[in-house]
Amino acid sequence: MAISVTENAAKHVTDQLESRGHGLGIRVGVTTTGCSGMAYVLEFVDKIEVGDQVFEDQGVKIIVDPKSLVYIDGTQMDFVKQGVNEGFEFKNPNAKGECGCGESFSV
Amino acid sequence: MALLQISEPGGKSSAPAHRIAVGIDLGTTNSLVSASCGSGVEVLPDEHGNYLLPSIVNYSSSTEPVVGIAAKERLVDDPKNTIASAKRLLGRALSEVSNTPLFQHFDFDQEQADAAPAIITAAGVKNPIQVSADILKALVDTAESCLKAKLEGAVITVPAYFNDAQRQQTKDAAKLIDLKVLRLLNEPTAAAVAYGLDSKDQGNVVVFDLGGGTFDVSLLSLQKGVFEVLATGGDTALGGDDFDHLIADRIKQAAGIQELNLMDNAKLLSHANSIKHQLSDSDSVAVDFLGWSGSISADEFKQITEDLIKRTILTCRRVIRDAKLEVEDIDNIVMVGGSTRMPVVREAVEEYFGKAPLTDIDPDKVVAIGAGIQADVLIGNKSADDFLLLDVTPLSLGIETMGELVEKIIPRNTTIPVAKAQEFTTFKDGQTAMSLHVVQGERELVSDCRSLARFELRDIPPMVAGAAKIRVTYQVDADGLLSVMAEELSTAKTAEIQVKPSYGLDADAIEQMLQASHDNAKADMEVRALREAQIEAQQLIDAISSAKAVDGNLLSGDESLQIDAAIAQLQALFEEGTSAQIHELTEEINRVSSGFAARRMDLHIGEALKGETIDEVEQ
Numbered sequence: 001m002a003i004s005v006t007e008n009a010a011k012h013v014t015d016q017l018e019s020r021g022h023g024l025g026i027r028v029g030v031t032t033t034g035c036s037g038m039a040y041v042l043e044f045v046d047k048i049e050v051g052d053q054v055f056e057d058q059g060v061k062i063i064v065d066p067k068s069l070v071y072i073d074g075t076q077m078d079f080v081k082q083g084v085n086e087g088f089e090f091k092n093p094n095a096k097g098e099c100g101c102g103e104s105f106s107v
Numbered sequence: 108m109a110l111l112q113i114s115e116p117g118g119k120s121s122a123p124a125h126r127i128a129v130g131i132d133l134g135t136t137n138s139l140v141s142a143s144c145g146s147g148v149e150v151l152p153d154e155h156g157n158y159l160l161p162s163i164v165n166y167s168s169s170t171e172p173v174v175g176i177a178a179k180e181r182l183v184d185d186p187k188n189t190i191a192s193a194k195r196l197l198g199r200a201l202s203e204v205s206n207t208p209l210f211q212h213f214d215f216d217q218e219q220a221d222a223a224p225a226i227i228t229a230a231g232v233k234n235p236i237q238v239s240a241d242i243l244k245a246l247v248d249t250a251e252s253c254l255k256a257k258l259e260g261a262v263i264t265v266p267a268y269f270n271d272a273q274r275q276q277t278k279d280a281a282k283l284i285d286l287k288v289l290r291l292l293n294e295p296t297a298a299a300v301a302y303g304l305d306s307k308d309q310g311n312v313v314v315f316d317l318g319g320g321t322f323d324v325s326l327l328s329l330q331k332g333v334f335e336v337l338a339t340g341g342d343t344a345l346g347g348d349d350f351d352h353l354i355a356d357r358i359k360q361a362a363g364i365q366e367l368n369l370m371d372n373a374k375l376l377s378h379a380n381s382i383k384h385q386l387s388d389s390d391s392v393a394v395d396f397l398g399w400s401g402s403i404s405a406d407e408f409k410q411i412t413e414d415l416i417k418r419t420i421l422t423c424r425r426v427i428r429d430a431k432l433e434v435e436d437i438d439n440i441v442m443v444g445g446s447t448r449m450p451v452v453r454e455a456v457e458e459y460f461g462k463a464p465l466t467d468i469d470p471d472k473v474v475a476i477g478a479g480i481q482a483d484v485l486i487g488n489k490s491a492d493d494f495l496l497l498d499v500t501p502l503s504l505g506i507e508t509m510g511e512l513v514e515k516i517i518p519r520n521t522t523i524p525v526a527k528a529q530e531f532t533t534f535k536d537g538q539t540a541m542s543l544h545v546v547q548g549e550r551e552l553v554s555d556c557r558s559l560a561r562f563e564l565r566d567i568p569p570m571v572a573g574a575a576k577i578r579v580t581y582q583v584d585a586d587g588l589l590s591v592m593a594e595e596l597s598t599a600k601t602a603e604i605q606v607k608p609s610y611g612l613d614a615d616a617i618e619q620m621l622q623a624s625h626d627n628a629k630a631d632m633e634v635r636a637l638r639e640a641q642i643e644a645q646q647l648i649d650a651i652s653s654a655k656a657v658d659g660n661l662l663s664g665d666e667s668l669q670i671d672a673a674i675a676q677l678q679a680l681f682e683e684g685t686s687a688q689i690h691e692l693t694e695e696i697n698r699v700s701s702g703f704a705a706r707r708m709d710l711h712i713g714e715a716l717k718g719e720t721i722d723e724v725e726q
Contacts, residue, residue: 013113016113026113027116031515031518032514041114042111042112042113043113043114043115043116044113044115045116046116050621066625067549067624067631069628070629070632080110082110087110087111087112088111088112088113089111
């Protein structure tokens with residue numbers, strides 16, 4: 001079981017953590033919301049909770065709670081530019097469908 | 108897909124602006140307001156530098172009510188329009204209070220006998236909620252002029268023994284002046300918070316509150332940052348004034364005075380009060396009254412007040428016994444109320460408990476300061492680390508959806524107060540009622556979660572499945588009380604229920620529920636996927652059979668057979684199949700029925716447009 005990040009994503013995470021000044025890493029998770037079932041959550045982490053899984057890739061700590069992990073195991077996180085927009089994108093092998101706005105996915 | 112940005116834990120924005128919230132000690136005799144100012148929480152003075160606002164309101168004319176010291180001065184010359192101790196009227200019936208010494212001189216409005224007791228004044232009929240609102244207004248004005256900012260909310264303290272009606276009326280008073288109540292906090296809890304006792308893991312705290320006219324003892328048990336009131340006791344007619352009377356009696360006795368006129372009696376009492384204050388710092392005080400000279404020593408004072416002190420200690424003993432504890436179990440004693448400045452009181456408390464009480468914070472201000480600290484936390488000025496465990500939902504709160512699945516509305520560890528809404532719809536054609544099942548827990552199936560409450564929303568107008576819009580709102584207030592409201596949006600028909608999710612839930616049970624959800628994460632995901640596939644399949648089967656009933660003539664015999672065969676295949680696999688198999692067969696039905704669906708669509712659009720001109724349609 002693992003979550004990975006691309007080199008570009010790792011760089012942006014590291015930069016953002018540095019400018020924030022504190023934090024152990026980033027949390028990737030899912031919540032049941034949005035129009036097609038699940039939505040991703042991406043947060044800074046100040047505290048590792050009981051049961052959290054910690055992955056390390058490209059020097060970045062990725063923290064996932066066990067409930068979310070089953071939905072996003074094997075996911076690769078990338079940082080991309082789309083026109084004027086830039087941000088993180090998930091390549092999730094478990095996702096079978098996405099809603100139109102791309103906000104949520106289903107497995 | 109949409110691009111994501113990293114957010115702060117708990118969904119908070121990264122640099123929250125400092126928001127202004129105050130703590131209010133709405134007392135029987137005096138009220139105070141406090142707020143966080145830079146270094147810590149301080150009690151805010153009014154424009155004359157006074158911290159204590161007498162809880163007295165004068166309604167002499169039809170203009171603005173007069174609150175505080177100015178109202179206190181009217182007590183003697185305008186007693187019928189000057190209301191003091193209104194807090195004692197909150198949540199009471201008229202019959203309970205109209206003949207008590209404090210209120211018997213008022214004219215009560217008999218018309219409103221079943222509501223709060225309402226007093227007829229020159230400025231109209233005033234019930235205790237309105238009086239409290241006027242006191243709150245004065246405190247808010249003080250705070251806003253002192254902080255030069257608009258208040259966003261307040262924590263108001265109430266006695267631990269206040270019942271729901273009394274608490275509700277306190278909230279109503281705040282509502283009258285548009286003051287948002289972040290939380291009602293028990294007075295003893297506020298005092299313990301002021302001393303930072305909530306940062307400890309556990310312990311038992313006795314709060315000894317001896318004010319001007321009332322005496323309260325509360326025993327709090329602290330478990331992981333959450334205070335629970337184990338027992339309370341007290342005497343609503345015991346306070347500092349009684350000590351003054353004893354000194355006055357002693358002087359009368361020593362001076363051989365039998366009767367005193369009202370004026371001299373008042374003078375003697377104020378004299379006695381000042382002697383009492385001086386005795387806190389000196390061993391003996393000289394007395395000079397109506398030609399009699401003498402002195403009262405600290406020992407003498409101790410001797411004459413022995414019975415009163417004994418009564419306070421007996422109350423402590425009773426409270427500890429009610430909580431089924433021993434005096435050795437008490438870890439801290441917090442002193443509240445001006446009368447606890449008296450050394451005789453402190454000594455007696457120390458002797459009984461075998462340890463020194465906490466007295467560092469001004470006993471008049473300690474409750475207000477604790478409320479101010481809570482207000483600052485609740486409004487969101489503290490980081491998540493400073494939050495009490497009390498202030499998050501320990502488990503997710505959700506609702507049962509089709510297939511006995513749980514849809515989480517408020518996820519666990521959400522800071523409260525919080526409100527979240529989600530829209531749901533009907534599952535069957537013509538469905539006119541919806542049963543709402545409120546559950547708590549992390550698992551995907553209702554049967555693995557705690558059931559909190561059930562209620563029904565009725566009178567939904569009949570529509571096809573999926574057309575009705577039902578908005579379900581979950582709201583958890585700062586006291587942890589959950590309100591669930593369901594509203595059918597086209598008719599605004601609502602149903603509502605309230606429940607306390609923490610009831611009967613301890614830390615061990617929460618731990619177990621979390622562990623179970625981690626252990627079963629994979630199985631839960633599969634179960635959810637299966638149920639969702641089954642529901643999707645069932646909805647499709649239902650839709651096709653109702654379509655066939657209406658437009659069966661659009662089907663060729665061959666097509667009809669194909670659809671029926673696919674449905675039969677799906678139904679055979681419905682219970683035992685995997686989610687992938689069910690999904691595949693559902694797709695198959697979709698495929699073989701797509702021609703039928705397209706023809707139906709054409710037919711119905713054609714019908715809808717029949718007889719309309721192009722111009723009309725384009726409009």
